[in-house]
Amino acid sequence: MADSIKRTELSELGEFGFIKRLTQKIKLGNTSSVTGIGDDAAVLDYKEKQVVITTDMLVEGVHLDLTYAPLKHIGYKAASVNFSDIYAMNAHPKQILVSIAVSNRFSVEALEEVYEGIVLACNTHQVDLVGGDTTSSLSGLVISITAVGEAEKDEIVYRSGAEEHDLLCVSGDLGAAYLGLQILEREKQIFKDNPKIQPDLEGYDYILERQLKPEARKDIIQLLKEFNIKPSSMIDISDGLASEAIHICQSSNVGCSIYEEKIPIDPTAINTANKLNLDPTMCALSGGEDYELLFTIKQPDFEKIKDNPHFSVIGHITDKNAGAQLISKGGHQTELTAQGWDAFLTKEKE
Amino acid sequence: MADSIKRTELSELGEFGFIKRLTQKIKLGNTSSVTGIGDDAAVLDYKEKQVVITTDMLVEGVHLDLTYAPLKHIGYKAASVNFSDIYAMNAHPKQILVSIAVSNRFSVEALEEVYEGIVLACNTHQVDLVGGDTTSSLSGLVISITAVGEAEKDEIVYRSGAEEHDLLCVSGDLGAAYLGLQILEREKQIFKDNPKIQPDLEGYDYILERQLKPEARKDIIQLLKEFNIKPSSMIDISDGLASEAIHICQSSNVGCSIYEEKIPIDPTAINTANKLNLDPTMCALSGGEDYELLFTIKQPDFEKIKDNPHFSVIGHITDKNAGAQLISKGGHQTELTAQGWDAFLTKEKE
Numbered sequence: 001m002a003d004s005i006k007r008t009e010l011s012e013l014g015e016f017g018f019i020k021r022l023t024q025k026i027k028l029g030n031t032s033s034v035t036g037i038g039d040d041a042a043v044l045d046y047k048e049k050q051v052v053i054t055t056d057m058l059v060e061g062v063h064l065d066l067t068y069a070p071l072k073h074i075g076y077k078a079a080s081v082n083f084s085d086i087y088a089m090n091a092h093p094k095q096i097l098v099s100i101a102v103s104n105r106f107s108v109e110a111l112e113e114v115y116e117g118i119v120l121a122c123n124t125h126q127v128d129l130v131g132g133d134t135t136s137s138l139s140g141l142v143i144s145i146t147a148v149g150e151a152e153k154d155e156i157v158y159r160s161g162a163e164e165h166d167l168l169c170v171s172g173d174l175g176a177a178y179l180g181l182q183i184l185e186r187e188k189q190i191f192k193d194n195p196k197i198q199p200d201l202e203g204y205d206y207i208l209e210r211q212l213k214p215e216a217r218k219d220i221i222q223l224l225k226e227f228n229i230k231p232s233s234m235i236d237i238s239d240g241l242a243s244e245a246i247h248i249c250q251s252s253n254v255g256c257s258i259y260e261e262k263i264p265i266d267p268t269a270i271n272t273a274n275k276l277n278l279d280p281t282m283c284a285l286s287g288g289e290d291y292e293l294l295f296t297i298k299q300p301d302f303e304k305i306k307d308n309p310h311f312s313v314i315g316h317i318t319d320k321n322a323g324a325q326l327i328s329k330g331g332h333q334t335e336l337t338a339q340g341w342d343a344f345l346t347k348e349k350e
Numbered sequence: 351m352a353d354s355i356k357r358t359e360l361s362e363l364g365e366f367g368f369i370k371r372l373t374q375k376i377k378l379g380n381t382s383s384v385t386g387i388g389d390d391a392a393v394l395d396y397k398e399k400q401v402v403i404t405t406d407m408l409v410e411g412v413h414l415d416l417t418y419a420p421l422k423h424i425g426y427k428a429a430s431v432n433f434s435d436i437y438a439m440n441a442h443p444k445q446i447l448v449s450i451a452v453s454n455r456f457s458v459e460a461l462e463e464v465y466e467g468i469v470l471a472c473n474t475h476q477v478d479l480v481g482g483d484t485t486s487s488l489s490g491l492v493i494s495i496t497a498v499g500e501a502e503k504d505e506i507v508y509r510s511g512a513e514e515h516d517l518l519c520v521s522g523d524l525g526a527a528y529l530g531l532q533i534l535e536r537e538k539q540i541f542k543d544n545p546k547i548q549p550d551l552e553g554y555d556y557i558l559e560r561q562l563k564p565e566a567r568k569d570i571i572q573l574l575k576e577f578n579i580k581p582s583s584m585i586d587i588s589d590g591l592a593s594e595a596i597h598i599c600q601s602s603n604v605g606c607s608i609y610e611e612k613i614p615i616d617p618t619a620i621n622t623a624n625k626l627n628l629d630p631t632m633c634a635l636s637g638g639e640d641y642e643l644l645f646t647i648k649q650p651d652f653e654k655i656k657d658n659p660h661f662s663v664i665g666h667i668t669d670k671n672a673g674a675q676l677i678s679k680g681g682h683q684t685e686l687t688a689q690g691w692d693a694f695l696t697k698e699k700e
Contacts, residue, residue: 016688034400038601039509040438040586041404041499046396050384054391055481055496057449061488088390099407099494131405133494138411142487144449144494146405149391159389236390251388338366 008108042130054085060140075117082147083216088236091151101137162233162252166296173264178287180211231295240288243338255322258315358458392480404435410490425467432497433566438586441501451487512583512602516646523614528637530561581645590638593688605672608665
């Protein structure tokens with residue numbers, strides 16, 4: 001576990017002491033944040049705007065591995081994945097509430113590192129930390145974050161608005177976060193077998209950063225607004241392209257065709273996949289944790305994005321009866337299946 | 351662990367399967383709930399009202415003991431304590447988001463019992479379940495709930511509004527939840543020593559219910575409105591009267607005098623305290639988990655509540671320099687100290 005040199009026990013400070021120490025550094029910046037930490041509840045004022053709210057829980061040993069992920073990165077990622085859900089509604093995150101359970105294996109300094117990562121992500125996205133809970137656990141770290149955002153009523157984009165002939169688009173590139181995880185797992189295994197061997201992470205910077213420090217795509221939401229495009233449907237890619245495309249199809253009551261050759265995959269990801277004997281397309285379809293945005297637009301909007309390197313048109317929406325299909329590079333058609341990573345398959349350690 | 355006869359493994363259903371099974375039963379009832387579960391985030395519309403938001407995390411072995419608390423009660427309590435925080439702002443809860451981590455020791459049916467308790471509390475308080483996260487943990491149950499409520503801007507009551515000469519009031523009675531816990535702990539110990547002995551819980555119904563199934567005091571908020579009283583400050587009693595009175599004093603920059611003889615304690619609680627060689631007043635001051643409301647009112651409002659059995663005037667607000675004082679039945683004055691239950695004192699089990 002990454003830990004600072006000074007070690008203060010949480011029991012020395014107590015819950016109130018820790019909250020006091022933490023909140024001294026926290027300032028509110030958004031007009032919708034009326035009051036933050038320090039009362040029974042935070043007070044927000046969204047005036048005529050709609051409120052968008054999402055929550056995610058990360059559990060050590062299931063979603064978090066402290067052997068390779070620095071605590072600050074864990075905090076940053078925990079906040080980012082929630083912001084990503086807000087952007088996926090075409091809304092802007094404004095506040096978060098953070099609940100953390102830690103065992104006494106963690107020092108005050110370690111817990112502060114987690115919060116530093118969260119606050120860094122908040123600053124990047126102009127989000128206020130307005131509440132939360134800090135408690136002990138009998139084993140391991142649990143982080144539960146609720147993010148609140150805002151949008152004008154007619155700006156909000158649901159999963160359910162895709163229509164036949166809409167174009168299916170994705171931001172950035174896919175599969176890299178999953179391949180970053182494979183490299184980290186490989187080096188962890190080598191280290192376990194022989195702790196003297198230094199981890200060999202050279203050349204993997206991009207895919208490691210995609211895994212350890214994903215960026216929620218605020219820039220994409222802003223670009224779409226600049227281009228005067230309101231997607232007909234949108235979702236963020238947390239469980240893999242296939243799973244998310246199926247979500248859009250089911251919610252919108254449509255089918256889709258995705259062209260394998262159009263799926264954007266970074267060269268580092270392709271090379272890594274090849275080295276590990278993995279199919280890059282499968283990594284993009286089922287890997288997950290890319291936190292890119294998958295969305296549909298009307299055909300006339302194609303002209304506005306076609307030359308922008310942030311966007312890839314990977315297919316189109318079809319009739320429901322056609323199902324969700326992948327058209328391979330060789331022209332074969334196969335039904336997409338959701339093989340998103342399922343946290344329930346993890347075994348209990350007791 | 352209380353479990354149903356049929357046992358379905360969570361891994362059989364998977365996360366999406368469980369969410370589908372769960373959400374089939376969930377309906378939205380509040381006009382502010384635009385959309386609930388089923389997208390990247392829920393959408394709420396509070397129009398001109400202010401939004402009040404709070405979050406709490408409960409961890410097995412720290413806040414939850416499955417040896418005596420039925421799973422349905424655990425869910426009910428987890429929701430209620432969050433509603434209590436919203437009422438403490440003089441606001442009304444309207445939505446919750448529920449994140450639960452469970453180990454595979456829990457069946458689908460067990461997890462559904464937790465949700466049933468949550469939904470029962472939601473129905474009692476007219477709250478919509480609009481989002482959440484269900485995941486696995488390597489050990490034990492973790493429940494993180496975020497509650498969202500509404501109030502007109504000028505209705506919200508903070509901890510910080512108490513002024514000298516205001517009357518300090520409390521709803522219901524105090525100390526019973528703590529004493530209920532002592533009885534449960536006693537019987538657990540007896541059971542551990544000899545599993546053949548049946549638990550002796552007769553006559554303790556009231557204090558056991560106060561511990562296992564606390565009710566958030568919506569009725570008090572409604573009564574205050576009927577009486578046309580807006581408290582100058584308010585907080586809910588989760589950590590004990592002393593700790594909460596000190597919170598009001600610190601936030602409002604005032605002192606207070608609490609009269610021991612005025613603290614409402616139920617006869618069952620007094621009898622139980624005496625049997626266990628505990629001081630009933632100490633149980634009220636430091637026991638916690640009563641989820642009653644502690645609030646201050648202006649002196650002219652006294653006439654409106656003085657004959658109402660739901661309210662007790664237990665003291666008054668003084669100058670800051672006087673500190674927070676307890677005046678004993680014998681007339682002695684002692685400074686209140688916050689001995690609220692501190693979750694960080696729990697040892698890690700690994």
